[in-house]
Amino acid sequence: MIFHVLTIFPEFFEGPFAHGVVKRAADSGIVSIRIHNLRDWTHDRHRTVDDRPFGGGEGMVLKPEPVFEAVEAIWPERGEGRKALLLSAQGRRFDQAMANRLAKERELLLLCGRYEGVDERVAAHLADDEISIGNYVLSGGELAAAVVVDSVARLIPGVLGNETSAAFDSFQESGHGEGLLDCPHWTRPAEFRGWKAPEVLLNGNHEEIRKFRREAAREKTAKLRPDLLG
Numbered sequence: 001m002i003f004h005v006l007t008i009f010p011e012f013f014e015g016p017f018a019h020g021v022v023k024r025a026a027d028s029g030i031v032s033i034r035i036h037n038l039r040d041w042t043h044d045r046h047r048t049v050d051d052r053p054f055g056g057g058e059g060m061v062l063k064p065e066p067v068f069e070a071v072e073a074i075w076p077e078r079g080e081g082r083k084a085l086l087l088s089a090q091g092r093r094f095d096q097a098m099a100n101r102l103a104k105e106r107e108l109l110l111l112c113g114r115y116e117g118v119d120e121r122v123a124a125h126l127a128d129d130e131i132s133i134g135n136y137v138l139s140g141g142e143l144a145a146a147v148v149v150d151s152v153a154r155l156i157p158g159v160l161g162n163e164t165s166a167a168f169d170s171f172q173e174s175g176h177g178e179g180l181l182d183c184p185h186w187t188r189p190a191e192f193r194g195w196k197a198p199e200v201l202l203n204g205n206h207e208e209i210r211k212f213r214r215e216a217a218r219e220k221t222a223k224l225r226p227d228l229l230g
Contacts, residue, residue, distance in 0.1 A: 001156055002032045003149050004109040006070050007142055008049055010035045016146040025159040033149065036074060041066040050115050059116025067122050071109060081106030083128045085148070087141030088113045090123075091130035094148060096172055096179070098131070102148075103155035110148060112141030179228055183217035 005013060013035050017023060025031045039047040050060040071084055078084075083105050092098075102108060111118070111127060123130045133144045153159055172179065186197035200212045221228050 001030075001103070001105065001153070002034065002107040003153070004034050004036060004074055004107065005112065005142075005145050005149070006036045006038055006067070006074075006109065007112040007140075007145070008038050008114055009112075009140070009142055010037045012142045013146065017149070021159060022150055022153050025153055025156070028158070030156060030158045031153050036070060038062075038066050038070055041069040041073065053116060057116070061116050062114055062118040062122075064119040064121045064126075067111060067118065068126055071111075071126055074109060075107075082109070083107075084109040084111060084126060086111045086113065086118060086123050086127035086130045087132070087144040087148070088118065088123070088130055089132055089137045090117075091132035093135075094131045094133045094144075094151075096151075099148075099151045099155060100172075102152045108148075108152070110141070110145040112145050114140040180217045181221045181225055181228070183213040184220055 007013070013033075017026065017033050022031070022033070026033055038049050042048055048063070049066050050062050053059070053061045075082055075084075083102065085102075085108060087110060111122065131144075131148070133147050138144060186201060190197045190202060198212065200208050203209075218229075
């Protein structure tokens with residue numbers, strides 16, 4: 001898969017994509033991450049990407065011209081398997097189900113909003129979807145874009161060392177099923193400061209372990225995210 005990120009802060013992504021699973025996936029060629037500087041599609045000496053909002057108000061708004069020109073230059077033809085996503089606080093909530101759907105695309109283009117927002121014509125006529133990673137406001141879409149790339153990339157075959165790992169992630173409908181949180185985990189030592197790992201995990205009975213983990217996942221979900229039990 002190819003991830004494109006359109007941003008006014010390309011240097012921001014030198015950190016998030018330089019480590020861990022995403023870096024290994026990029027190094028192995030399973031994914032490609034291409035960072036594009038929005039200012040490359042401006043035509044004045046100040047490389048202006050924003051302007052004051054019509055009707056007044058605080059803050060500045062990203063102009064439509066450079067965003068449209070950038071996307072049309074990156075993708076002269078959109079075609080199937082290519083999705084442009086606008087990251088904004090007003091978007092639909094990003095979740096595991098959406099990550100699973102996006103992982104089936106060939107290319108994603110993430111448009112990082114900034115300032116007070118982005119000209120609405122970008123959302124209405126250019127982006128395929130407008131998404132938010134939560135009910136809070138960030139200074140820009142860069143952090144959100146990094147979250148989306150990481151979440152989607154790990155679902156692509158070959159990215160994780162163990163192909164079944166993602167199936168048991170929190171919120172997945174596969175694995176423990178029902179979109180529960182992942183079950184709690186323990187490792188060595190079996191006893192630490194008087195707290196013991198559950199004996200069932202040490203006895204080697206895989207059927208008992210499976211049942212225990214499923215029930216533990218339900219208990220943790222009920223405690224921390226009862227809304228998921230619906």
